[in-house]
Amino acid sequence: MNRIDQKFRALRTLGKKGFVAYIAAGDPNLKQTGALAREFERIGVDVLELGVPFSDPLADGVVNQLAAERALKSGTTLRGVLDLVRNLRRQGCEIPIVFYIYFNLVHRYGVKNFAKEACRAGVDGVLTLDLPPEEGAAFQQTLTKAGVHPIVLIAPTTPTNRIRTLVKQAGGFIYYISREGVTGMQSKVATTIRDRVAVIRQYSKLPVAIGFGISNPKQARAVAMDGDACVVGSAIVNQIAQNGRDAKKVARFVAPLIKEVKR
Protein backbone atom coordinates (compact mmCIF):
# COMPACT_ATOMS: atom_id res chain seq x y z
CA MET A 1 0.00 0.00 0.00
CA ASN A 2 1.12 3.55 -0.70
CA ARG A 3 2.84 5.06 2.34
CA ILE A 4 0.50 8.08 2.33
CA ASP A 5 -2.57 5.85 2.59
CA GLN A 6 -0.96 3.80 5.34
CA LYS A 7 -0.10 6.92 7.26
CA PHE A 8 -3.53 8.52 7.09
CA ARG A 9 -5.19 5.22 7.93
CA ALA A 10 -3.01 4.92 11.03
CA LEU A 11 -3.76 8.50 12.02
CA ARG A 12 -7.46 7.90 11.65
CA THR A 13 -7.29 4.81 13.83
CA LEU A 14 -5.47 6.77 16.50
CA GLY A 15 -7.82 9.72 16.12
CA LYS A 16 -4.88 12.03 15.50
CA LYS A 17 -4.29 14.87 13.08
CA GLY A 18 -1.37 14.72 10.66
CA PHE A 19 1.58 17.02 10.19
CA VAL A 20 3.02 17.69 6.73
CA ALA A 21 6.37 19.46 6.45
CA TYR A 22 7.56 21.17 3.27
CA ILE A 23 11.22 21.80 2.51
CA ALA A 24 13.14 22.65 -0.65
CA ALA A 25 15.22 19.68 -1.75
CA GLY A 26 18.87 20.66 -2.08
CA ASP A 27 18.70 23.61 0.30
CA PRO A 28 21.44 24.03 1.35
CA ASN A 29 22.39 20.74 -0.39
CA LEU A 30 20.95 17.28 -1.01
CA LYS A 31 23.02 15.60 1.67
CA GLN A 32 21.54 17.93 4.25
CA THR A 33 18.05 17.33 2.85
CA GLY A 34 18.63 13.63 3.55
CA ALA A 35 19.63 14.42 7.12
CA LEU A 36 16.52 16.58 7.56
CA ALA A 37 14.27 13.84 6.18
CA ARG A 38 15.58 11.32 8.69
CA GLU A 39 15.37 13.81 11.54
CA PHE A 40 11.80 14.71 10.57
CA GLU A 41 10.81 11.07 10.53
CA ARG A 42 12.32 10.64 13.99
CA ILE A 43 10.35 13.54 15.53
CA GLY A 44 7.06 12.42 13.99
CA VAL A 45 6.50 14.41 10.80
CA ASP A 46 3.80 12.40 8.99
CA VAL A 47 4.43 13.43 5.40
CA LEU A 48 7.46 15.13 3.86
CA GLU A 49 6.92 17.41 0.89
CA LEU A 50 10.07 17.91 -1.14
CA GLY A 51 10.16 20.94 -3.39
CA VAL A 52 12.10 20.19 -6.56
CA PRO A 53 13.85 23.46 -7.34
CA PHE A 54 12.78 25.32 -10.48
CA SER A 55 14.23 28.51 -11.92
CA ASP A 56 10.80 30.18 -12.10
CA PRO A 57 8.70 29.14 -9.12
CA LEU A 58 5.55 30.99 -10.06
CA ALA A 59 3.38 29.76 -7.21
CA ASP A 60 5.87 30.53 -4.49
CA GLY A 61 6.49 33.52 -2.29
CA VAL A 62 9.89 34.99 -1.72
CA VAL A 63 10.97 32.56 1.06
CA ASN A 64 10.57 29.53 -1.21
CA GLN A 65 11.96 31.40 -4.21
CA LEU A 66 15.18 32.03 -2.34
CA ALA A 67 15.29 28.41 -1.17
CA ALA A 68 14.95 27.23 -4.78
CA GLU A 69 17.75 29.58 -5.77
CA ARG A 70 20.01 28.12 -3.08
CA ALA A 71 19.07 24.59 -4.13
CA LEU A 72 19.86 25.27 -7.78
CA LYS A 73 23.12 26.87 -6.80
CA SER A 74 24.08 23.68 -4.94
CA GLY A 75 23.55 21.79 -8.22
CA THR A 76 20.23 20.13 -7.42
CA THR A 77 18.42 18.43 -10.31
CA LEU A 78 15.27 16.33 -10.50
CA ARG A 79 17.48 13.29 -11.09
CA GLY A 80 19.42 14.15 -7.94
CA VAL A 81 16.26 14.43 -5.85
CA LEU A 82 15.06 11.05 -7.16
CA ASP A 83 18.41 9.55 -6.16
CA LEU A 84 18.08 11.07 -2.71
CA VAL A 85 14.69 9.41 -2.20
CA ARG A 86 16.08 6.08 -3.44
CA ASN A 87 18.93 6.32 -0.93
CA LEU A 88 16.61 7.26 1.92
CA ARG A 89 14.48 4.20 1.21
CA ARG A 90 17.56 2.02 1.09
CA GLN A 91 18.55 3.32 4.51
CA GLY A 92 15.16 2.29 5.85
CA CYS A 93 13.58 5.75 5.95
CA GLU A 94 9.83 5.19 5.42
CA ILE A 95 8.40 8.69 5.78
CA PRO A 96 5.81 9.28 3.03
CA ILE A 97 7.32 11.62 0.43
CA VAL A 98 5.48 13.98 -1.90
CA PHE A 99 7.23 15.86 -4.68
CA TYR A 100 6.20 19.48 -5.07
CA ILE A 101 7.12 20.25 -8.65
CA TYR A 102 6.64 22.56 -11.63
CA PHE A 103 5.51 20.80 -14.75
CA ASN A 104 8.34 21.88 -17.05
CA LEU A 105 10.76 19.69 -15.10
CA VAL A 106 8.48 16.68 -15.57
CA HIS A 107 7.87 17.51 -19.21
CA ARG A 108 11.58 17.68 -19.86
CA TYR A 109 12.25 14.44 -18.00
CA GLY A 110 9.47 12.71 -19.90
CA VAL A 111 6.10 12.14 -18.25
CA LYS A 112 6.10 8.32 -18.40
CA ASN A 113 9.71 8.05 -17.45
CA PHE A 114 9.20 10.37 -14.52
CA ALA A 115 6.19 8.45 -13.20
CA LYS A 116 8.05 5.16 -13.46
CA GLU A 117 11.21 6.40 -11.77
CA ALA A 118 9.36 8.28 -9.06
CA CYS A 119 7.56 5.07 -8.14
CA ARG A 120 10.73 3.01 -8.24
CA ALA A 121 12.63 5.50 -6.11
CA GLY A 122 9.93 5.44 -3.45
CA VAL A 123 8.06 8.69 -4.06
CA ASP A 124 4.47 8.39 -2.82
CA GLY A 125 2.80 11.45 -4.26
CA VAL A 126 3.36 14.27 -6.74
CA LEU A 127 1.90 17.73 -6.44
CA THR A 128 2.22 19.58 -9.75
CA LEU A 129 1.77 23.27 -9.18
CA ASP A 130 1.14 24.64 -12.61
CA LEU A 131 -0.96 22.03 -14.32
CA PRO A 132 -4.67 22.83 -14.67
CA PRO A 133 -6.99 19.79 -14.54
CA GLU A 134 -7.98 20.20 -18.21
CA GLU A 135 -4.41 19.58 -19.27
CA GLY A 136 -3.41 17.51 -16.27
CA ALA A 137 -5.76 14.55 -16.54
CA ALA A 138 -3.42 12.42 -18.64
CA PHE A 139 -0.44 13.03 -16.40
CA GLN A 140 -2.43 12.37 -13.25
CA GLN A 141 -3.58 9.06 -14.75
CA THR A 142 -0.03 8.11 -15.64
CA LEU A 143 0.99 8.76 -12.03
CA THR A 144 -1.91 6.76 -10.64
CA LYS A 145 -1.09 3.85 -12.90
CA ALA A 146 2.49 3.92 -11.68
CA GLY A 147 1.27 3.78 -8.08
CA VAL A 148 2.08 7.39 -7.26
CA HIS A 149 -0.70 9.59 -5.89
CA PRO A 150 -1.50 12.79 -7.75
CA ILE A 151 -2.01 15.39 -5.03
CA VAL A 152 -4.38 18.16 -6.08
CA LEU A 153 -4.61 21.70 -4.82
CA ILE A 154 -7.88 23.38 -4.04
CA ALA A 155 -8.01 27.13 -3.41
CA PRO A 156 -10.56 29.27 -1.57
CA THR A 157 -11.62 30.61 -4.97
CA THR A 158 -12.14 27.16 -6.52
CA PRO A 159 -15.87 26.91 -7.32
CA THR A 160 -17.81 23.84 -6.29
CA ASN A 161 -18.23 22.38 -9.78
CA ARG A 162 -14.51 22.55 -10.24
CA ILE A 163 -13.84 20.90 -6.91
CA ARG A 164 -15.90 18.01 -8.19
CA THR A 165 -13.70 17.59 -11.29
CA LEU A 166 -10.48 18.06 -9.38
CA VAL A 167 -11.10 15.47 -6.67
CA LYS A 168 -11.81 12.85 -9.33
CA GLN A 169 -8.16 13.09 -10.36
CA ALA A 170 -6.85 13.13 -6.81
CA GLY A 171 -5.13 10.49 -4.73
CA GLY A 172 -3.50 10.34 -1.30
CA PHE A 173 -4.89 13.51 0.20
CA ILE A 174 -6.39 16.80 -0.91
CA TYR A 175 -4.28 19.88 -0.34
CA TYR A 176 -6.50 22.80 0.58
CA ILE A 177 -4.83 26.21 0.30
CA SER A 178 -5.88 28.11 3.38
CA ARG A 179 -5.75 31.49 1.70
CA GLU A 180 -5.60 33.20 -1.67
CA GLY A 181 -2.16 33.75 -3.05
CA VAL A 182 1.24 32.16 -3.06
CA THR A 183 3.22 30.34 -0.36
CA GLY A 184 4.60 32.37 2.50
CA MET A 185 3.98 33.12 6.14
CA GLN A 186 1.07 35.11 7.45
CA SER A 187 -0.22 36.09 10.86
CA LYS A 188 -3.97 35.51 10.40
CA VAL A 189 -5.74 32.42 9.15
CA ALA A 190 -8.65 32.76 6.73
CA THR A 191 -12.03 32.16 8.32
CA THR A 192 -13.88 30.31 5.58
CA ILE A 193 -11.70 27.19 5.78
CA ARG A 194 -14.27 25.03 7.54
CA ASP A 195 -17.01 25.74 4.99
CA ARG A 196 -14.82 24.95 2.03
CA VAL A 197 -13.51 21.75 3.62
CA ALA A 198 -17.11 20.70 4.12
CA VAL A 199 -17.70 21.15 0.40
CA ILE A 200 -14.62 19.08 -0.41
CA ARG A 201 -15.85 16.32 1.90
CA GLN A 202 -19.10 16.13 -0.02
CA TYR A 203 -17.22 14.96 -3.07
CA SER A 204 -14.20 13.10 -1.71
CA LYS A 205 -13.35 10.65 1.01
CA LEU A 206 -9.66 11.56 0.89
CA PRO A 207 -8.05 13.22 3.90
CA VAL A 208 -7.71 17.00 3.63
CA ALA A 209 -4.42 18.69 4.51
CA ILE A 210 -4.55 22.43 4.98
CA GLY A 211 -1.68 24.81 4.49
CA PHE A 212 -0.17 27.96 2.93
CA GLY A 213 1.02 30.56 5.34
CA ILE A 214 1.03 28.63 8.64
CA SER A 215 3.82 29.94 10.82
CA ASN A 216 3.19 29.04 14.48
CA PRO A 217 1.84 26.15 16.63
CA LYS A 218 -1.45 27.88 17.35
CA GLN A 219 -2.29 28.37 13.67
CA ALA A 220 -1.09 24.84 12.91
CA ARG A 221 -3.50 23.41 15.43
CA ALA A 222 -6.35 25.61 14.26
CA VAL A 223 -6.15 24.50 10.62
CA ALA A 224 -5.45 20.87 11.53
CA MET A 225 -8.72 20.84 13.49
CA ASP A 226 -10.57 22.01 10.38
CA GLY A 227 -9.19 19.12 8.34
CA ASP A 228 -7.09 15.99 8.74
CA ALA A 229 -3.62 17.47 8.65
CA CYS A 230 -1.78 20.74 8.55
CA VAL A 231 1.02 21.71 6.18
CA VAL A 232 3.86 23.98 7.21
CA GLY A 233 6.34 25.17 4.58
CA SER A 234 7.82 28.63 4.49
CA ALA A 235 8.26 28.83 8.26
CA ILE A 236 10.44 25.69 8.17
CA VAL A 237 12.23 26.85 5.03
CA ASN A 238 13.03 30.05 6.86
CA GLN A 239 14.62 28.03 9.66
CA ILE A 240 16.65 26.10 7.12
CA ALA A 241 17.82 29.37 5.59
CA GLN A 242 19.28 30.23 9.00
CA ASN A 243 20.25 26.82 10.41
CA GLY A 244 20.12 24.51 7.39
CA ARG A 245 23.35 22.75 8.20
CA ASP A 246 22.08 21.70 11.61
CA ALA A 247 19.18 19.27 11.21
CA LYS A 248 18.71 18.96 14.98
CA LYS A 249 18.24 22.69 15.32
CA VAL A 250 15.61 22.75 12.56
CA ALA A 251 13.91 19.80 14.25
CA ARG A 252 13.72 21.76 17.48
CA PHE A 253 11.63 24.34 15.60
CA VAL A 254 9.37 21.71 14.04
CA ALA A 255 8.76 19.55 17.12
CA PRO A 256 6.51 22.06 18.96
CA LEU A 257 4.39 22.44 15.82
CA ILE A 258 3.83 18.70 15.71
CA LYS A 259 3.13 18.54 19.43
CA GLU A 260 0.43 21.18 19.19
CA VAL A 261 -1.20 19.47 16.19
CA LYS A 262 -1.22 16.08 17.94
CA ARG A 263 -2.34 17.34 21.33
Place this chain on the structure above:
Amino acid sequence: MAPLQELAKEYAKARRDKKFRQQVAYYLREYVGRPTPLYFAERLTRELGGAKIYLKREDLLHTGAHKINNAVGQILLAKRMGKSRIIAETGAGQHGVATATVAAMFGMECVIYMGEVDMARQALNVYRMRLLGAEVRAVTAGQRTLKEAISEAMRDWVTNIRHTHYIIGSVLGAHPYPVMVRDFQAVIGREARRQILKHEKRLPDVLVACVGGGSNSIGLFHAFLKDKGVRMVGVEGGGRGIKPGDHAARFQKGGSLGVLQGTRTFVLQDEDGQIMLTHSVSAGLDYAAIGPEHSYLRDAGRIEYSYATDPDALAAFQYCARVEGIIPALESAHAIAWVQKHAKKLGRDAIVIANMSGRGDKDVMQAAELMKL
Protein backbone atom coordinates in the same frame (compact mmCIF):
# COMPACT_ATOMS: atom_id res chain seq x y z
CA MET B 1 -7.38 28.15 -12.36
CA ALA B 2 -11.01 29.09 -11.95
CA PRO B 3 -10.43 32.83 -12.53
CA LEU B 4 -9.04 32.05 -15.97
CA GLN B 5 -12.21 30.15 -16.81
CA GLU B 6 -14.27 33.07 -15.66
CA LEU B 7 -12.19 35.42 -17.78
CA ALA B 8 -12.49 33.13 -20.80
CA LYS B 9 -16.25 33.02 -20.39
CA GLU B 10 -16.59 36.77 -20.02
CA TYR B 11 -14.31 37.43 -22.96
CA ALA B 12 -16.25 35.01 -25.17
CA LYS B 13 -19.39 36.94 -24.31
CA ALA B 14 -17.82 40.36 -24.81
CA ARG B 15 -16.40 39.36 -28.15
CA ARG B 16 -19.89 38.55 -29.46
CA ASP B 17 -21.32 41.73 -27.99
CA LYS B 18 -21.64 44.42 -30.64
CA LYS B 19 -21.73 47.16 -28.02
CA PHE B 20 -18.42 46.00 -26.54
CA ARG B 21 -16.78 45.94 -29.95
CA GLN B 22 -18.09 49.40 -30.69
CA GLN B 23 -16.70 50.64 -27.40
CA VAL B 24 -13.25 49.24 -28.19
CA ALA B 25 -13.37 50.79 -31.66
CA TYR B 26 -14.46 54.12 -30.23
CA TYR B 27 -11.53 54.43 -27.85
CA LEU B 28 -9.07 53.17 -30.44
CA ARG B 29 -10.24 55.87 -32.84
CA GLU B 30 -10.85 58.83 -30.55
CA TYR B 31 -8.27 58.29 -27.81
CA VAL B 32 -5.54 56.13 -29.27
CA GLY B 33 -5.51 57.55 -32.80
CA ARG B 34 -6.38 54.65 -35.07
CA PRO B 35 -6.12 53.91 -37.90
CA THR B 36 -2.36 54.31 -38.16
CA PRO B 37 -0.86 55.11 -41.55
CA LEU B 38 0.70 52.49 -43.76
CA TYR B 39 3.55 54.68 -44.83
CA PHE B 40 5.53 54.13 -48.01
CA ALA B 41 9.15 54.51 -46.89
CA GLU B 42 10.39 56.05 -50.09
CA ARG B 43 13.91 56.89 -49.13
CA LEU B 44 14.48 53.62 -47.29
CA THR B 45 13.27 51.81 -50.41
CA ARG B 46 15.59 53.81 -52.65
CA GLU B 47 18.63 53.44 -50.37
CA LEU B 48 18.23 49.71 -49.99
CA GLY B 49 17.68 49.35 -53.72
CA GLY B 50 15.21 46.50 -53.74
CA ALA B 51 11.73 45.76 -52.45
CA LYS B 52 9.17 48.47 -51.94
CA ILE B 53 9.00 49.03 -48.18
CA TYR B 54 5.94 50.10 -46.26
CA LEU B 55 5.97 50.81 -42.54
CA LYS B 56 2.90 50.19 -40.42
CA ARG B 57 3.11 53.14 -38.09
CA GLU B 58 2.10 51.81 -34.67
CA ASP B 59 4.73 54.15 -33.30
CA LEU B 60 2.30 57.01 -33.95
CA LEU B 61 -0.27 55.72 -31.51
CA HIS B 62 -0.94 57.43 -28.21
CA THR B 63 1.80 56.32 -25.75
CA GLY B 64 4.00 55.30 -28.66
CA ALA B 65 3.55 51.59 -29.31
CA HIS B 66 1.06 48.92 -30.33
CA LYS B 67 0.69 47.84 -26.70
CA ILE B 68 -2.18 50.25 -26.14
CA ASN B 69 -4.45 48.35 -28.59
CA ASN B 70 -4.51 45.50 -26.11
CA ALA B 71 -4.58 47.69 -23.00
CA VAL B 72 -7.76 49.43 -24.21
CA GLY B 73 -9.50 46.15 -25.00
CA GLN B 74 -8.58 44.53 -21.70
CA ILE B 75 -9.45 47.46 -19.48
CA LEU B 76 -12.90 47.63 -21.06
CA LEU B 77 -13.25 43.94 -20.30
CA ALA B 78 -12.08 44.54 -16.72
CA LYS B 79 -14.72 47.24 -16.31
CA ARG B 80 -17.34 44.87 -17.65
CA MET B 81 -16.28 42.33 -15.05
CA GLY B 82 -16.55 44.90 -12.29
CA LYS B 83 -12.88 44.90 -11.36
CA SER B 84 -11.46 47.96 -9.62
CA ARG B 85 -7.74 47.28 -9.65
CA ILE B 86 -5.44 46.74 -12.62
CA ILE B 87 -2.02 45.13 -12.61
CA ALA B 88 0.45 44.48 -15.41
CA GLU B 89 4.02 43.45 -16.07
CA THR B 90 6.26 45.34 -18.39
CA GLY B 91 9.62 44.80 -20.05
CA ALA B 92 10.38 47.78 -22.25
CA GLY B 93 7.88 49.81 -20.27
CA GLN B 94 5.58 50.42 -23.25
CA HIS B 95 2.97 48.01 -22.00
CA GLY B 96 3.27 49.46 -18.52
CA VAL B 97 2.79 52.97 -19.86
CA ALA B 98 -0.18 51.89 -21.99
CA THR B 99 -1.80 50.18 -19.00
CA ALA B 100 -1.12 53.10 -16.65
CA THR B 101 -2.63 55.38 -19.28
CA VAL B 102 -5.92 53.55 -19.69
CA ALA B 103 -6.12 52.98 -15.93
CA ALA B 104 -5.79 56.74 -15.43
CA MET B 105 -8.44 57.40 -18.07
CA PHE B 106 -10.89 55.01 -16.41
CA GLY B 107 -9.94 55.99 -12.86
CA MET B 108 -8.68 52.60 -11.73
CA GLU B 109 -5.93 51.72 -9.28
CA CYS B 110 -2.86 50.49 -11.17
CA VAL B 111 0.25 48.55 -10.17
CA ILE B 112 3.00 47.73 -12.67
CA TYR B 113 5.68 45.08 -12.09
CA MET B 114 9.02 45.68 -13.77
CA GLY B 115 12.40 44.00 -13.42
CA GLU B 116 15.08 46.14 -11.84
CA VAL B 117 17.35 45.76 -14.86
CA ASP B 118 14.59 46.99 -17.16
CA MET B 119 13.77 49.88 -14.85
CA ALA B 120 17.32 51.07 -15.32
CA ARG B 121 17.46 50.68 -19.08
CA GLN B 122 13.96 52.05 -19.71
CA ALA B 123 13.99 54.74 -17.04
CA LEU B 124 11.97 57.22 -19.11
CA ASN B 125 9.01 54.86 -19.12
CA VAL B 126 9.27 54.41 -15.35
CA TYR B 127 8.83 58.17 -14.91
CA ARG B 128 5.94 58.17 -17.34
CA MET B 129 4.11 55.41 -15.46
CA ARG B 130 4.58 57.22 -12.15
CA LEU B 131 3.40 60.47 -13.67
CA LEU B 132 0.28 58.66 -14.84
CA GLY B 133 -0.44 57.66 -11.26
CA ALA B 134 0.64 54.03 -11.39
CA GLU B 135 2.73 52.37 -8.72
CA VAL B 136 5.81 50.77 -10.27
CA ARG B 137 7.08 47.82 -8.24
CA ALA B 138 10.66 46.74 -8.81
CA VAL B 139 11.15 42.99 -9.25
CA THR B 140 14.47 41.78 -7.89
CA ALA B 141 14.21 38.02 -8.42
CA GLY B 142 16.23 36.01 -10.96
CA GLN B 143 17.58 37.99 -13.89
CA ARG B 144 15.31 40.94 -13.02
CA THR B 145 13.70 41.31 -16.45
CA LEU B 146 10.37 40.55 -18.13
CA LYS B 147 10.07 36.89 -17.08
CA GLU B 148 10.33 37.69 -13.38
CA ALA B 149 7.96 40.65 -13.78
CA ILE B 150 5.33 38.31 -15.27
CA SER B 151 5.78 35.82 -12.39
CA GLU B 152 5.38 38.60 -9.86
CA ALA B 153 2.26 39.96 -11.59
CA MET B 154 0.78 36.44 -11.61
CA ARG B 155 1.49 36.11 -7.88
CA ASP B 156 -0.26 39.40 -7.25
CA TRP B 157 -3.19 38.27 -9.37
CA VAL B 158 -3.80 35.01 -7.49
CA THR B 159 -3.55 36.90 -4.20
CA ASN B 160 -5.98 39.69 -5.13
CA ILE B 161 -8.07 37.89 -7.69
CA ARG B 162 -11.47 39.02 -6.53
CA HIS B 163 -11.14 42.68 -7.46
CA THR B 164 -8.06 42.70 -9.69
CA HIS B 165 -7.68 42.19 -13.43
CA TYR B 166 -4.25 41.32 -14.81
CA ILE B 167 -3.63 42.95 -18.19
CA ILE B 168 -0.91 40.78 -19.65
CA GLY B 169 1.07 42.64 -22.32
CA SER B 170 1.69 40.02 -24.95
CA VAL B 171 0.27 36.80 -26.38
CA LEU B 172 1.50 34.89 -23.33
CA GLY B 173 0.15 33.19 -20.22
CA ALA B 174 -2.65 30.67 -19.96
CA HIS B 175 -5.82 30.60 -22.05
CA PRO B 176 -7.67 32.90 -22.82
CA TYR B 177 -4.82 35.44 -22.74
CA PRO B 178 -2.92 34.52 -25.92
CA VAL B 179 -6.13 34.47 -27.98
CA MET B 180 -7.53 37.60 -26.41
CA VAL B 181 -4.37 39.67 -26.83
CA ARG B 182 -4.07 38.48 -30.42
CA ASP B 183 -7.66 39.52 -31.13
CA PHE B 184 -7.06 42.99 -29.69
CA GLN B 185 -3.87 43.37 -31.76
CA ALA B 186 -5.32 41.96 -34.98
CA VAL B 187 -6.59 45.43 -35.83
CA ILE B 188 -3.04 46.15 -37.06
CA GLY B 189 -3.24 43.57 -39.85
CA ARG B 190 -6.85 44.31 -40.72
CA GLU B 191 -5.95 47.92 -41.37
CA ALA B 192 -2.71 47.09 -43.15
CA ARG B 193 -4.44 44.65 -45.47
CA ARG B 194 -7.07 47.19 -46.44
CA GLN B 195 -4.45 49.92 -46.85
CA ILE B 196 -2.07 47.94 -49.03
CA LEU B 197 -4.92 46.83 -51.27
CA LYS B 198 -5.81 50.49 -51.68
CA HIS B 199 -2.25 51.69 -52.31
CA GLU B 200 -0.98 48.82 -54.43
CA LYS B 201 -4.13 46.99 -55.55
CA ARG B 202 -2.49 43.80 -54.41
CA LEU B 203 -1.34 41.90 -51.35
CA PRO B 204 2.23 42.29 -50.07
CA ASP B 205 4.89 39.65 -50.62
CA VAL B 206 6.43 39.81 -47.18
CA LEU B 207 5.34 40.87 -43.71
CA VAL B 208 8.01 41.35 -41.09
CA ALA B 209 7.81 42.13 -37.39
CA CYS B 210 9.89 41.72 -34.27
CA VAL B 211 8.87 39.01 -31.80
CA GLY B 212 9.12 39.38 -28.04
CA GLY B 213 6.12 37.57 -26.65
CA GLY B 214 4.72 37.94 -30.14
CA SER B 215 1.82 40.39 -30.00
CA ASN B 216 2.73 43.01 -32.58
CA SER B 217 3.79 40.31 -35.04
CA ILE B 218 0.67 38.16 -34.66
CA GLY B 219 -1.32 41.40 -34.72
CA LEU B 220 0.07 42.24 -38.14
CA PHE B 221 0.06 38.68 -39.49
CA HIS B 222 -3.32 37.47 -38.36
CA ALA B 223 -5.46 39.05 -41.10
CA PHE B 224 -3.10 37.61 -43.75
CA LEU B 225 -2.83 34.04 -42.48
CA LYS B 226 -5.14 32.72 -45.17
CA ASP B 227 -3.38 34.65 -47.95
CA LYS B 228 -1.10 31.82 -49.03
CA GLY B 229 1.20 33.99 -51.14
CA VAL B 230 2.11 36.29 -48.28
CA ARG B 231 5.37 35.32 -46.61
CA MET B 232 5.67 36.15 -42.91
CA VAL B 233 8.85 36.64 -40.97
CA GLY B 234 9.20 37.05 -37.21
CA VAL B 235 12.47 38.51 -35.98
CA GLU B 236 13.67 37.48 -32.53
CA GLY B 237 16.32 39.05 -30.33
CA GLY B 238 19.65 37.52 -31.29
CA GLY B 239 21.50 39.36 -28.51
CA ARG B 240 25.26 38.80 -28.51
CA GLY B 241 24.86 35.75 -30.73
CA ILE B 242 23.34 32.29 -30.48
CA LYS B 243 25.14 30.96 -27.40
CA PRO B 244 23.47 29.86 -24.13
CA GLY B 245 22.49 32.88 -22.08
CA ASP B 246 23.42 35.37 -24.79
CA HIS B 247 20.21 35.58 -26.79
CA ALA B 248 16.41 35.49 -26.71
CA ALA B 249 15.74 33.63 -29.97
CA ARG B 250 13.45 30.79 -28.92
CA PHE B 251 13.48 29.13 -32.32
CA GLN B 252 17.26 28.97 -32.43
CA LYS B 253 19.55 26.65 -30.51
CA GLY B 254 18.51 26.21 -26.86
CA GLY B 255 14.81 26.53 -27.57
CA SER B 256 12.50 23.54 -27.22
CA LEU B 257 8.94 22.73 -26.27
CA GLY B 258 8.26 23.37 -22.60
CA VAL B 259 5.83 24.88 -20.14
CA LEU B 260 6.40 28.31 -18.66
CA GLN B 261 4.00 30.66 -16.88
CA GLY B 262 0.96 28.73 -17.91
CA THR B 263 1.89 28.33 -21.56
CA ARG B 264 3.05 25.26 -23.46
CA THR B 265 5.36 26.63 -26.10
CA PHE B 266 8.98 27.01 -27.22
CA VAL B 267 11.18 27.97 -24.29
CA LEU B 268 14.88 28.53 -23.90
CA GLN B 269 15.83 25.86 -21.37
CA ASP B 270 18.67 23.58 -20.34
CA GLU B 271 18.66 19.74 -20.31
CA ASP B 272 17.07 19.65 -16.88
CA GLY B 273 14.21 21.94 -17.88
CA GLN B 274 15.50 24.96 -16.00
CA ILE B 275 14.79 28.18 -17.86
CA MET B 276 17.93 29.69 -19.35
CA LEU B 277 19.11 33.22 -18.89
CA THR B 278 18.40 35.44 -21.86
CA HIS B 279 19.90 38.57 -23.26
CA SER B 280 18.79 41.18 -25.75
CA VAL B 281 19.67 44.85 -26.01
CA SER B 282 15.93 45.31 -26.33
CA ALA B 283 14.02 44.84 -23.06
CA GLY B 284 10.83 43.99 -24.97
CA LEU B 285 12.43 41.00 -26.70
CA ASP B 286 14.44 39.77 -23.71
CA TYR B 287 12.25 36.83 -22.69
CA ALA B 288 12.69 33.05 -22.57
CA ALA B 289 9.35 31.95 -24.08
CA ILE B 290 7.30 32.85 -27.13
CA GLY B 291 3.51 33.01 -27.55
CA PRO B 292 2.10 29.50 -28.15
CA GLU B 293 0.44 30.43 -31.43
CA HIS B 294 3.86 31.24 -32.84
CA SER B 295 5.09 27.77 -31.96
CA TYR B 296 2.08 26.34 -33.72
CA LEU B 297 2.38 28.49 -36.84
CA ARG B 298 6.07 27.86 -37.05
CA ASP B 299 5.57 24.09 -36.87
CA ALA B 300 2.81 24.42 -39.46
CA GLY B 301 5.34 26.16 -41.71
CA ARG B 302 3.22 29.29 -41.98
CA ILE B 303 5.58 31.76 -40.31
CA GLU B 304 9.36 31.70 -40.53
CA TYR B 305 11.59 33.06 -37.79
CA SER B 306 14.87 34.83 -38.03
CA TYR B 307 16.85 36.92 -35.58
CA ALA B 308 18.82 40.14 -35.45
CA THR B 309 21.76 40.59 -33.08
CA ASP B 310 22.24 43.59 -30.80
CA PRO B 311 24.69 45.29 -33.19
CA ASP B 312 22.33 44.65 -36.15
CA ALA B 313 19.47 46.23 -34.24
CA LEU B 314 21.47 49.21 -33.06
CA ALA B 315 22.67 49.83 -36.60
CA ALA B 316 19.11 49.66 -37.91
CA PHE B 317 17.98 51.98 -35.11
CA GLN B 318 20.36 54.65 -36.30
CA TYR B 319 19.87 53.93 -40.00
CA CYS B 320 16.11 54.27 -39.80
CA ALA B 321 16.46 57.55 -37.91
CA ARG B 322 18.80 59.00 -40.52
CA VAL B 323 17.13 57.68 -43.63
CA GLU B 324 13.48 58.08 -42.72
CA GLY B 325 13.48 60.52 -39.83
CA ILE B 326 11.83 57.87 -37.69
CA ILE B 327 13.48 56.71 -34.47
CA PRO B 328 12.16 53.18 -33.99
CA ALA B 329 11.89 51.35 -30.69
CA LEU B 330 14.88 49.01 -30.29
CA GLU B 331 12.37 46.16 -30.57
CA SER B 332 11.06 47.41 -33.93
CA ALA B 333 14.64 48.04 -35.05
CA HIS B 334 15.05 44.24 -35.16
CA ALA B 335 12.42 44.11 -37.93
CA ILE B 336 14.13 46.96 -39.76
CA ALA B 337 17.45 45.10 -39.49
CA TRP B 338 15.87 42.17 -41.33
CA VAL B 339 14.54 44.50 -44.02
CA GLN B 340 17.97 46.08 -44.43
CA LYS B 341 19.47 42.66 -44.97
CA HIS B 342 16.85 41.27 -47.35
CA ALA B 343 15.30 44.15 -49.31
CA LYS B 344 17.73 43.96 -52.17
CA LYS B 345 17.51 40.19 -52.60
CA LEU B 346 13.74 40.38 -52.68
CA GLY B 347 13.93 42.56 -55.80
CA ARG B 348 12.12 45.67 -56.97
CA ASP B 349 8.85 43.91 -57.69
CA ALA B 350 8.44 42.81 -54.12
CA ILE B 351 6.36 44.64 -51.55
CA VAL B 352 7.30 44.43 -47.88
CA ILE B 353 5.36 45.64 -44.86
CA ALA B 354 7.43 46.06 -41.72
CA ASN B 355 5.71 46.68 -38.41
CA MET B 356 7.00 49.82 -36.73
CA SER B 357 5.68 48.52 -33.42
CA GLY B 358 6.85 51.49 -31.38
CA ARG B 359 8.86 54.66 -31.27
CA GLY B 360 12.33 54.85 -29.82
CA ASP B 361 12.21 57.77 -27.40
CA LYS B 362 12.49 55.33 -24.49
CA ASP B 363 15.70 53.91 -25.98
CA VAL B 364 17.56 57.09 -26.74
CA MET B 365 19.53 57.23 -23.48
CA GLN B 366 20.50 53.56 -23.68
CA ALA B 367 21.47 53.87 -27.35
CA ALA B 368 23.47 57.02 -26.68
CA GLU B 369 25.51 55.10 -24.14
CA LEU B 370 25.97 52.03 -26.34
CA MET B 371 26.77 53.99 -29.49
CA LYS B 372 28.76 56.67 -27.67
CA LEU B 373 26.68 59.44 -29.28
